[in-house]
Amino acid sequence: MHVDVGNALAVEASPGVPEDALERLDDRVRDAHEHIVAGMTREEFGYAALNLPKTADPAAIERAVEPFADSEVLLNVGIGGSALGAATLVDALGGDLDAHFLDNVDPEHVTALLEDIDLSQTVVHVVSRSGTTAETLANFLVVRDAMEQAGVDWTERTFVTTGPEGNLRDLADEHDLPALDAPEGVPGRFSALSTVGLPAAALAGHDVEAILAGAREGRAALTGSLFDCPAYAYGATAYALDVRGAGINAMMPYAESLETFAEWFAQLWAESLGKDGLGQTPARALGATDQHSQLQLYRAGPRDKLVTLVRAREREDRGIPDTELEGLDYLAGGSLGDLLDAEFEATEASLAESGVPSVRVEIPRIDERSLGRLLYDFEAACVLAGELYGVETFTQPAVEWGKDAARGLLSGERGLPEKTELVVE
Incomplete structure (x- = not known):
């Protein structure tokens, strides 16, 4: 550069x-x-991201995506760093794969997308390092339901990238889904050059080793x-x-x-x-x-x-x-x-x-x-x-505060502080 x-x-x-x-x-x-x-040498949280060029295993990524090589559509379900790195690589490098990145929970967009793609020819990559990300799991549940309604065996069309624990890991174990390990000590926004971002590039036919x-x-x-x-x-x-x-x-x-x-x-x-x-x-x-x-x-x-x-x-x-x-x-x-x-x-x-x-x-x-x-x-x-x-x-403490507040609202366990309103209609 x-x-x-x-x-x-x-x-x-x-x-x-x-x-x-x-x-x-x-x-x-x-x-x-x-x-x-020093942080890289000790593999400290965050600094470990700068070691990914030598610690990432392209062979493991290629093995994980190989069963889905005939797919015509990729549906990457993730949010923030679990989507943007993959999207950057695929959008920049192109390819024949019709790739979509489901990184928002806008119901109209999700519905339109699922109605537009051929789910029988779609591979779904679900990405959440924690395995508990609300937006990602909610979207995946919707995708899974859409596949079932279309007569598609979602377990044959899905693989995940996640950490050692969490809802997504439990789901992968229960249904014997192919699972890649999210890199340890690497925040999502620094994970493009790992099992988080590279599988999408591999599915699109690009050379992961060259990346x-x-x-x-x-x-x-x-x-x-x-x-x-x-x-x-x-x-x-x-x-x-x-x-x-x-x-x-x-x-x-x-x-x-x-x-x-x-x-x-x-x-x-x-x-x-x-x-x-x-x-x-x-x-x-x-x-x-x-x-x-x-x-x-x-x-x-x-x-x-x-x-x-x-x-x-x-x-x-x-x-x-x-x-x-x-x-x-x-x-x-x-x-x-x-x-x-x-x-x-x-x-x-x-x-x-x-x-x-x-x-x-x-x-x-x-x-x-x-x-x-x-x-x-x-x-x-x-x-x-x-x-x-x-x-x-x-x-990212401000981000985590927002996540906790959203969960609290949905569960009814907490409300938001009262705010002053000035409404014009």
């Missing part, structure tokens, strides 16, 4: 990071790196200096800009297939770093689409944003046909790829001209190896940023 932070420096942007401040910050990066490596090989490149690139490590360069720069006022991080990939990556990044960044009144707020955009909408705000609105521009250096292209239409001579002989590159560079220049900080992130191409590296590097960047903020990167 290539990271260019030049347009985030104080000589180019406001807010921006002075070069000497980055050099001073590098001493903290070195100390943070030592702490990260992990890319991630291993990222692991090997972790050094004690932000000037030598792309992941740390990004994490340190984002942190340094935040403390200088850029409290919003707009993730803007220039590839339709990476739109879900921006969603994955938003969860990773928000849930990991939003603690103790700290953390950047992630925003999701898509180039070139959002040049015609959000860019107006980024360039001319409040000076509180970092824009992260992501693209692949190589991709398939398509020529633009010649036309007799007046005023379109500049498109003649060009391609959609040429136009997209011009849009990328124009956006970058537009932000620089107005003094808005941006970081350029480039990968060689959108393939298994590059995706593995991209996901790993942003996870490492997030872990480093958490060290610099001094927050508990791998916990």
Whole structure:
């Protein structure tokens, strides 16, 4: 992965990071790196995620999905990190598999989806590390019922990824379902490169080993200096800009297939770093689409944003046909790829001209190896940023409060605090 932070420096942007401040910050990066490596060595909770390139077992994943190789549809039932990593890989890499990620409990959406797909040709992957996630288990119960009503033996079309205990493990044991072990010590949002995210890629026909090989490149690139490590360069720069006022991080990939990556990044960044009144707020955009909408705000609105521009250096292209239409001579002989590159560079220049900080992130191409590296590097960047903020990167107490409150409401065991209402109808 290539990271260019030049347009985030104080000589180019406001807010921006002075070069000497980055050099001073590098001493903290070195100390943070030592702490990260120590956590990885001891397989501590959270830090164990950065060991997945060497601890994940692609052979076990291939064995688990092999019985479902003839499936035409994948229904991944999970929420948050139990869905977004898998969706990022499948959406980026494509394939012939019709993949759906059931990560919400909207009844109209669930009903429409189940009516639309052929359940007899569907493989269901149920993912919950705790095995007790209310939304996931509720959706799975609905899916199971729909299969039974359609005359489909759900036990022959279902496998799970879960922890050693919990309702989902009990269900798998009772019905002899194929079961993969969720990685120990790895929060869901850091689990894309594991039995949580990789089975979907394997079912779509992608090379799981190549994904992990890319991630291993990222692991090997972790050094004690932000000037030598792309992941740390990004994490340190984002942190340094935040403390200088850029409290919003707009993730803007220039590839339709990476739109879900921006969603994955938003969860990773928000849930990991939003603690103790700290953390950047992630925003999701898509180039070139959002040049015609959000860019107006980024360039001319409040000076509180970092824009992260992501693209692949190589991709398939398509020529633009010649036309007799007046005023379109500049498109003649060009391609959609040429136009997209011009849009990328124009956006970058537009932000620089107005003094808005941006970081350029480039990968060689959108393939298994590059995706593995991209996901790993942003996870490492997030872990480093958490060290610099001094927050508990791998916990999510606010999320857990909401889960407990929802369970309490459903069970009748608790209510919510009274609130002031001002209703307009």
